[in-house]
Amino acid sequence: MSSSSYILRIACDDQRGIVAAVTSAMSARGANIAESNQFWDRQTNKFFLRMACLFPEQTSKDAVELALKPAVDRFDLKLKVEDQTRRPRIVIMVSKFDHAMLHLLYQIKVGWLDAEVAAIVSNHEDARKVAEQEGIPFHYWPVNKDNKAEQEDRLAALVQETGAELIILARYMQVLTNELSNRFYGMIINIHHSFLPSFKGAKPYHQAHERGVKLIGATAHYVTPDLDEGPIIEQETERVSHSMSAEDFVATGRDIESRVLARAVKFHLEGRVMLNDNRTVVFIP
Structure with missing residues (x-):
């Protein structure tokens, strides 16, 4: 039965x-x-x-x-x-740094993440080979100030066409418009390569290095119109030292980013994350 x-x-x-x-x-x-x-x-x-x-x-x-x-x-x-038996569909967006995307694909392959990747979208060609190897549709959509609205319309159409329930910004280095952020509120997860709310914006590891911090981290959060201000889902830190260069910080951060993003995606797909105004309630198993 x-x-x-x-x-x-x-x-x-x-x-x-x-x-x-x-x-x-x-x-x-x-x-x-x-x-x-x-x-x-x-x-x-x-x-x-x-x-x-x-x-x-x-x-x-x-x-x-x-x-x-x-x-x-x-x-x-x-x-x-x-x-719970339905396999959710996701869209992964990535630029040139593909470590977080590769970790997601691996965790799906081994069954730790239960999801189907409906498409990989990028503003660069770098991820095409991986997408083709995995049999995942790849969309190369370069973005500039003149075509950003058009490309976001294409993304919205892709989400509707594929029935995707989640958009993952796996180091996708483009700022989404307010319109798109509002339209898919609670459906877009970003990995910020820093421990928010500190060191927002570009090159946060370099900012952290300049300040001589002893802990660096990464933050997975829902995207909102306020840059890097969305409800936080998951975070992790790792100890660093004065002897490490900014590039060492970046290398350490790549591992943290991959783990944090994968956990946040898992929590979301399992229905463990609930929005509470600008915060989240996360029922960790």
Whole structure:
């Protein structure tokens, strides 16, 4: 007999009885709750819930949503139900530095990341060979001040055509317009080669080296119109020393960037990240 698996994500004002209502509704549908995480933000009085539910028989998404409708109406829940067996499609954008992209492709190949790469988009030709080797459609779209809007329209059309659910800026060294950032808010993850909020903009490792820092890091965040200010998903640091050059900082940073971006993408694809204004709630397994 076939079974079904869904991830429920709920956000609302905190109230008594939310968890009881949701679990009761899922129990009545015969679900087994495989994982449940919750968080109450006392500052905003917002409540966040992520629940993984396994159904012993084939159950549609509509049926799950219908079972939860009384709770949705009673508590004014913002509900998302996602099929855990569905393989999400992603678009990877990259410029010349391909280490973060290569790490994503490897983690998909070995099964740690469950995703299908719908396309690789670049403003340079450097990644074409890798894309062709992996059998991934490659789009070379050079960007300048005169054609940026046109190229972003092409990207939006590509997302719609492929059904991609996530755009990953794997060291894509172009600033997206406010229009695109707003249109795909919560759907674009960037890896910033620094430990935000410090050392924003260009050459952050060189800035860090000039300041003599002892820790460098990388930050994966959602893209917003405010450059490098989007909600942070994942970060990591590594110790450096005065004996290291700026180029050593860059080399160390490449490894950190690859790991941090891959974890952020995994958290997002597994429905573990929930937006809380300009912050995130990340339910780490």
